[in-house]
Amino acid sequence: MEFLNWADTFFHDLGFNKETVANLGLFTNIIVIIIIAYIIDFIAKKILTQAITTVANKTKTSFDDYLVNNNTAKYIAHLFPLYFIYLTVPVLLDKYSTSDKFLEKGLKIYIILLFLWIIRSVFRALRDYLKHKPRYKDKPIDSYIQVVTIVLWMFGVFSFVSILFNIKTITFLTAFGSISAIIILVFRDTILGFVASITVSVNDMVRIGDWITIDKFGADGDVIEINLATVKVRNFDNTTTTIPTYSLISDSFKNWRGMQNSDGRRIKRYILIKSSSVKFIQPEELNYYSKIQELTSYLNHRQTDIDNYNETNNIDKTLLLNGRNLTNLGLFRKYIMQYLQSHPGLNKEMMLMVRHLQPTEKGIPIEIYCFSKDKVWENYEHIMADIFDHIIASVKYFDLEIFEFNLSHQIKN
Structure with a gap:
């Protein structure tokens, strides 16, 4: 460390007194050390960054790539000028006693900060690496x-204060x-x-x-x-x-x-049927409903069962209310069920049903409960809208009515 003595000789030859020589020499040597440390830091960053980048490009793992992206190499490179300062400052302070404690404390705090930055950059690289792993995504x-960062900084603050x-x-x-x-x-x-x-x-x-x-x-x-x-x-x-x-x-x-x-996305929606539009099916109407293909086989089987029951129990059918009968709402529910079972967009392995809900002052809720195969939101909405478009359009074929508020009547009142 003989180069630290040149400043004393230089200022002494200029004719400064001993105290001034000491102060100017200390200041000059600090400036020189800082400049040399900066040059060492610049060279170390260039070499270390290039070396880690080269290694990262040749290895299969991507973790070292994230180390490069988070400037880990640059922080590690700061260790080299720090080591140089660590060697030179004690020599400098040994000759110039002023400000020794200040420089010593500053150096210790910088060492702690540097290690915190290095550890933080490593953990950030680890974070980015794990985020791109399917298992931890x-x-x-x-x-x-x-x-972890908070704990590290807490220990850092403790150390700074100490x-x-x-x-x-x-x-x-x-x-x-x-x-x-x-x-x-x-x-x-x-x-x-x-x-x-x-x-x-x-x-x-x-x-x-x-x-x-x-x-x-x-x-x-x-x-x-x-x-x-x-x-x-x-x-x-x-x-x-x-x-x-x-x-x-x-x-x-x-x-x-x-x-x-899951294997499907639930469709759970109902329509309101006017209770006043529900009625028994007249015998002469059976031919009309039999033309609906989804109901043909059901009507043949169901009507036979009803006729056998009424005959066996001597039911007086002069009044339609007596015995067992078909209703237009019951046929409508059966039609919806058959329609849903044949719809290609629904998962038949999951729950599929058409049910009554509690009647209200607005009518009888008929709920459709099923699951679409496609769970993508846009496609799901399209399937559900397609089903209810058909159901709403089918209501009138069963001589039923959908409940709607009569706005014109409300305005008159």
Whole structure:
């Protein structure tokens, strides 16, 4: 380290006094060390970045590619000028006693920061690497990385305070424990988010890519990110809703993953039939309904059973109400059932039925309950609309009526 002595000689030859020579020499040597450290840092970054990039291009794994993208090589390269400063500063401070503690503390803090940056870049590379793995693509990796980062920075802050104020780590941690209540209050959302992230992951409640619906927040779309504090949902109108992570375990929500993984998507909708339009089928009307192909075989079989029952029990059929009879609503339900069973867009292996619901002042609800084969939203809506277009158009062929509000009557009143 003989080059550190040249400044003293230079300023002494210029005629400065001893104290001025010492101060100018210290300042000049610091500037020289900084310049040399910068040159070493520049060269190290170039060499190390190129070396890691070359290795990354030749290896099969993509993890090293993410290390390059997250500037890990640049942070590691800072270790070389740091080592140079580590060697030169003690020599410099040995001769110039002023500011020795300041430079020593600054160097220690920089060492801690540098290691924090290196570790953070490695974890960020790990995060990006795992996100592109099918096995971890739907896991809340961001939450785990953020927790690790927070813990690292907490230890970093402890170390900074200990170095700056010459406080022992044990003493500082003891004082930290005494103010833990305040810390819990300040970091409440972070702590709750961490607990929620672990709960969501362990119980497999939500994955990235799941379609969820949360009415409270107006969210209805795909989960695109789960981190420590928030969950981001890209709604189907291309807006983004940000939800507190803790709300996933404190509030109710609907996850459509089960539907997406099943063999069909449910269709559950009803139409309202006017009760006044329901009637028994007259014998002379049977020929008309027999022309409906979906009902031909059913009517032949069903009417035979009804006639045999009425004859066996000596039913007086002069009054249509007596005995067993067919109704236009019953035939309509049977027609819908036959139509659904022959529809190519429905999964016949899953539940398929047409049923009555509780009659209301608006009429008799006839509900269609079935599952479409295609679960894609657009195709699902097309299949459902196609089915109900046909059903609504078929109502009049059974001499039935669909309930509608009579607006003109309401206006007159």
